Amino acid sequence: MTKLHQISATRAARMIASGELSSEALVRSCLERIAAREPVVKAWAHFDADSALAAARACDAAKPKGPLHGVPVAVKDVIDTCDMPTRMGSPIYEDHRPATDAACVAILRAAGAVILGKTVTAEFAGIAPGATTNPHDPARTPGGSSSGSAAAVADFMAPLALGTQTGGSVIRPASFCGVVGFKPSFGLVSRVGVKFCAESLDTIGVIARSVADARLTWRALVGLPHSLAPDLRDPPRFALVKTHHWPKASADSVAAVENAIARMQARGAVFDEIVAPPEFSELSRARTVINDYERARALAWEKSEHPAKISAAMTRVIDNGWSISFEAYLQAQRTAEHWRAWLDIHAQGYDALIGAAVNGEAPPGLTTTGDTSFQEIWTVLHVPTITLPLSLGASGMPLGVQLIGKRFHDERLLAVASWVMRDEPAASRQ
Amino acid sequence: MTKLHQISATRAARMIASGELSSEALVRSCLERIAAREPVVKAWAHFDADSALAAARACDAAKPKGPLHGVPVAVKDVIDTCDMPTRMGSPIYEDHRPATDAACVAILRAAGAVILGKTVTAEFAGIAPGATTNPHDPARTPGGSSSGSAAAVADFMAPLALGTQTGGSVIRPASFCGVVGFKPSFGLVSRVGVKFCAESLDTIGVIARSVADARLTWRALVGLPHSLAPDLRDPPRFALVKTHHWPKASADSVAAVENAIARMQARGAVFDEIVAPPEFSELSRARTVINDYERARALAWEKSEHPAKISAAMTRVIDNGWSISFEAYLQAQRTAEHWRAWLDIHAQGYDALIGAAVNGEAPPGLTTTGDTSFQEIWTVLHVPTITLPLSLGASGMPLGVQLIGKRFHDERLLAVASWVMRDEPAASRQ
Numbered sequence: 087m088t089k090l091h092q093i094s095a096t097r098a099a100r101m102i103a104s105g106e107l108s109s110e111a112l113v114r115s116c117l118e119r120i121a122a123r124e125p126v127v128k129a130w131a132h133f134d135a136d137s138a139l140a141a142a143r144a145c146d147a148a149k150p151k152g153p154l155h156g157v158p159v160a161v162k163d164v165i166d167t168c169d170m171p172t173r174m175g176s177p178i179y180e181d182h183r184p185a186t187d188a189a190c191v192a193i194l195r196a197a198g199a200v201i202l203g204k205t206v207t208a209e210f211a212g213i214a215p216g217a218t219t220n221p222h223d224p225a226r227t228p229g230g231s232s233s234g235s236a237a238a239v240a241d242f243m244a245p246l247a248l249g250t251q252t253g254g255s256v257i258r259p260a261s262f263c264g265v266v267g268f269k270p271s272f273g274l275v276s277r278v279g280v281k282f283c284a285e286s287l288d289t290i291g292v293i294a295r296s297v298a299d300a301r302l303t304w305r306a307l308v309g310l311p312h313s314l315a316p317d318l319r320d321p322p323r324f325a326l327v328k329t330h331h332w333p334k335a336s337a338d339s340v341a342a343v344e345n346a347i348a349r350m351q352a353r354g355a356v357f358d359e360i361v362a363p364p365e366f367s368e369l370s371r372a373r374t375v376i377n378d379y380e381r382a383r384a385l386a387w388e389k390s391e392h393p394a395k396i397s398a399a400m401t402r403v404i405d406n407g408w409s410i411s412f413e414a415y416l417q418a419q420r421t422a423e424h425w426r427a428w429l430d431i432h433a434q435g436y437d438a439l440i441g442a443a444v445n446g447e448a449p450p451g452l453t454t455t456g457d458t459s460f461q462e463i464w465t466v467l468h469v470p471t472i473t474l475p476l477s478l479g480a481s482g483m484p485l486g487v488q489l490i491g492k493r494f495h496d497e498r499l500l501a502v503a504s505w506v507m508r509d510e511p512a513a514s515r516q
Numbered sequence: 517m518t519k520l521h522q523i524s525a526t527r528a529a530r531m532i533a534s535g536e537l538s539s540e541a542l543v544r545s546c547l548e549r550i551a552a553r554e555p556v557v558k559a560w561a562h563f564d565a566d567s568a569l570a571a572a573r574a575c576d577a578a579k580p581k582g583p584l585h586g587v588p589v590a591v592k593d594v595i596d597t598c599d600m601p602t603r604m605g606s607p608i609y610e611d612h613r614p615a616t617d618a619a620c621v622a623i624l625r626a627a628g629a630v631i632l633g634k635t636v637t638a639e640f641a642g643i644a645p646g647a648t649t650n651p652h653d654p655a656r657t658p659g660g661s662s663s664g665s666a667a668a669v670a671d672f673m674a675p676l677a678l679g680t681q682t683g684g685s686v687i688r689p690a691s692f693c694g695v696v697g698f699k700p701s702f703g704l705v706s707r708v709g710v711k712f713c714a715e716s717l718d719t720i721g722v723i724a725r726s727v728a729d730a731r732l733t734w735r736a737l738v739g740l741p742h743s744l745a746p747d748l749r750d751p752p753r754f755a756l757v758k759t760h761h762w763p764k765a766s767a768d769s770v771a772a773v774e775n776a777i778a779r780m781q782a783r784g785a786v787f788d789e790i791v792a793p794p795e796f797s798e799l800s801r802a803r804t805v806i807n808d809y810e811r812a813r814a815l816a817w818e819k820s821e822h823p824a825k826i827s828a829a830m831t832r833v834i835d836n837g838w839s840i841s842f843e844a845y846l847q848a849q850r851t852a853e854h855w856r857a858w859l860d861i862h863a864q865g866y867d868a869l870i871g872a873a874v875n876g877e878a879p880p881g882l883t884t885t886g887d888t889s890f891q892e893i894w895t896v897l898h899v900p901t902i903t904l905p906l907s908l909g910a911s912g913m914p915l916g917v918q919l920i921g922k923r924f925h926d927e928r929l930l931a932v933a934s935w936v937m938r939d940e941p942a943a944s945r946q
Contacts, residue, residue, distance in 0.1 A: 185609075
């Protein structure tokens, strides 16, 4: 029998709306799962069972507020919450309690969501990991920086989570943990109340166990009415996109993409191939320049007041950021704009692009969160991307396949992802 | 004899660096000016004379930290300060004390600046004014939303101030108060720790009494080395730009632009004219859509938790924002991008565009902060603009003339502005 903490957000919302299920029962089931698994998974930076249950009971006593009424959501700990600490993975913020909710949290609460707690993030959503382990193998990284969000959803502790992506911080952990990760187009989800890492890259994303659940959350975030995903009239038209990173993809990551393509071709989807020109590789360097330059400024106060409480890895990023000239930064921004325009042209005529989500399975060890190459180029290009848990790697760990949409065509990308998953068997180990 | 509070930031910095002047003496002079004039001007949301003097003495006791060592700066009260309240012109934040400095404040402190206090802002940098009056006529608005920053600098209470612009909130108050207002290209000054109004428009700007002082502050903010502004090799090439708003400019505002042009032509500058096509006017509507849509989300928590503490004017903006469809918002963003590309093409070959900064003198009364038309189009186009106090209106109030640069060509715009002001008599009443 399916346990309550295993049901989808979409189903839970429907059952709560119809009176078949109480938010309290659902939250209690999630809390039981957390109690059982948290000692191994370590997904949470903060949760308080009593407060979560009180919020659930308040939902049960109130008139339905919106499409997420009574549904628990986990929130990455770089996103402000007025009733919980926001520690950002940094000892500098050990005692930090924001005065307000971030806009995305306020919007989800207005849609009825129960904020279940705060999930572990790498320090300032960067590269110095927290304690979270991969639910499929505690000796492996869950990815990062939205480590706790991906692990909590993958491990059935919460049906939904918010993450943020500046490099690959939504797509990579979702891939490594075998769940759906959706990073919308840059700029579409308000970042008010979210700690900036690199202002022209940071994007709030959604982690869920199905495309329908990710879409439900996305639509609540941007204020689109909740509805069933429209069916595509025809099978989608894709382009497999091969960048300078493609040779770095492991054999199983390549196989994940090729097998997914073969299955979709059998269902009528059409595939072309786009090979990025060699100069496309300058985009990776431009992203590093933009990231480091902006991060140095974003952490100006922390570096000035609490330098000893910043990790060595982040200190290197900050120091590099201050060493980048203003002119080099402008040039990196121009490079990014050049390739955004290139992609606008080359993505014309396709419903989505397809590529590897990650270079391979979650690597063993908890000291790094993995390679960002396959995610970060799409972040800097500001386009929406989604990873789908379509495969398993050589060690049996989950492997995502990434679909990339055109900027502002987020709804179309979700419709394509929904089509892709419609006939897929559950590929993850869960 | 020039009083200390009247000297420029550039001169003060040089005198402090050479030991001719102490920061304490300079700050004390500013505090005396504030004590004398604040009852009428009402520029300050917060200042604490003892803390300001302590910071100045600390500078005097320390080794020089940077180009602003010992120079007092006023900070608009939507920008976080770890040692002063940040009230945002809203009773919701009456008791709010941020945990950290905004990045721009931390960067200025690292450059040696003394944060003198927080200046009055319209509610959430919007349209509901604070109590500040125009230093040239207390019965008139100083403009907004950076009301206190412009008034404090114009009234010699501080040599420099930070403001923010989402519509016209730096350029308009600077024009109305007869000082220099500089709004950089979108995205170049880190907004970490600044309350967002409309995320894709908000830009931190500088208010000063000279181009050299604005440039000194700008360079400190972006980390460019302090140096003298380069002389232009040749007189600049301008285009007078006439948009759909041009017919709304008052006779004295038109005369301000035309007289400035005549004087510059006499000095060898070359002028063309660009007349924006009729469809350019859709940019104004697009800006309103973007502004209201994003503001509604930026204030999601405040509207949910403290609706009665939000002004009627802001409540209308928020309600309008929630009534705008996601598709209409995307369309407005596409419109903005279309005209950015248009401007890129049409501004080619010019060192700067020139136009009115405001539709006329600061209007009588303190219930509005004036018309945003002449500023907001450049904000949504993401280009740098500067207003120069080149004229007086029919009532003897200051009138600015606006120079508009190409995006990312902020340094070039400042060099042109410096050329323009080189041979200008002091046009403001001060």
